[in-house]
């Protein structure tokens with residue numbers, strides 16, 4: 001029997017891990033991608049109006065890569081390499097955990113009942129349905145809570161749509177994660193689009209038509225929680241250290257610390273990008289960590305050479321709706337492009353660079369050649 005590799009999670013990390021494992025292991029390895037949904041979600045596009053456009057069917061890609069696809073939600077996993085899917089149990093000789101992240105809501109009164117989220121395609125679609133229920137000709141008030149990348153992108157997108165008035169609320173200072181020059185670009189865009197900002201305001205309670213912070217009530221028709229991502233709860237089932245976002249500590253080859261035969265990639269892994277900086281939860285790092293974890297798990301099972309994970313560049317690209325986009329490079333976030341130029345870059349990233357390659361041959365050769373997402 002061939003050695004069996006199971007990869008959990010059909011997002012960026014899991015799909016690139018599947019391609020890399022097939023590229024490394026060839027016909028000597030039995031690779032199965034287990035994932036909750038038959039479609040991959042291009043999550044960075046979930047602030048857009050057309051949620052269906054963010055979905056990429058997996059069957060053709062995965063079988064084209066020579067791997068099996070198993071649809072189901074993993075409810076348990078063991079350090080012996082076995083996983084549980086409902087009533088079924090599957091065994092493996094090695095596991096790659098790539099189950100991604102969600103945006104859990106804190107225990108704020110009324111938030112779970114009245115708040116929306118856009119961390120999954122299903123939830124983003126629910127928000128879009130709620131937005132579409134608006135009576136024609138009326139103004140809709142949306143409060144977005146969380147002024148990080150997701151909150152800013154959603155706030156500026158909605159404020160660019162006709163008849164939507166947006167308030168952006170943050171417990172700290174909005175835009176301070178974008179670097180000093182980037183912050184100015186973000187603030188100018190929010191002002192240009194008429195987004196009202198409420199800063200240093202912690203959400204205390206949410207009702208159907210208003211939310212309360214220490215600065216008082218804010219009226220809304222819809223409220224969206226964009227308070228940050230946390231690693232999949234599956235990480236809690238793995239022994240070993242985790243960081244404050246629930247990510248598993250991994251070594252330079254993305255092996256889960258203290259667990260033999262298990263690798264982690266994407267939003268579930270606390271990986272060091274360049275020996276200094278911890279890779280943020282992002283597609284930019286999910287893709288190369290997936291590639292390295294898949295390669296290394298396959299190398300382990302076929303007595304091959306492991307490779308270290310190292311990415312020496314870092315970029316950010318924040319969509320700012322009708323005000324364009326902000327593109328920065330380096331960990332210090334030097335502003336390179338704004339406005340229409342930034343927007344063209346954002347579109348290229350979201351529609352081309354982070355999209356799975358069109359053919360299995362292209363996918364296999366890109367991972368074999370070590371091509372990560374290279375954004376200049």
Ligand SMILES: Cc1cc2nc3c(=O)[nH]c(=O)nc-3n(C[C@H](O)[C@H](O)[C@H](O)COP(=O)(O)OP(=O)(O)OC[C@H]3O[C@@H](n4cnc5c(N)ncnc54)[C@H](O)[C@@H]3O)c2cc1C
Nearest residue numbers: 009010011012013036043044074100266267281282283286
């Ligand atoms: C609104 C939004 C905007 C974003 N914008 C950007 C951006 O501009 N740039 C950027 O780089 N990043 C952005 N991100 C972050 C980026 O989307 C994530 O970092 C990236 O998706 C992580 O990839 P992943 O493969 O680790 O996880 P995911 O893409 O989340 O994939 C995880 C997969 O695992 C599956 N899964 C989860 N649990 C189970 C289970 N128990 N059993 C089986 N399958 C399971 C899920 O269904 C999913 O298919 C954004 C995220 C959001 C939500």
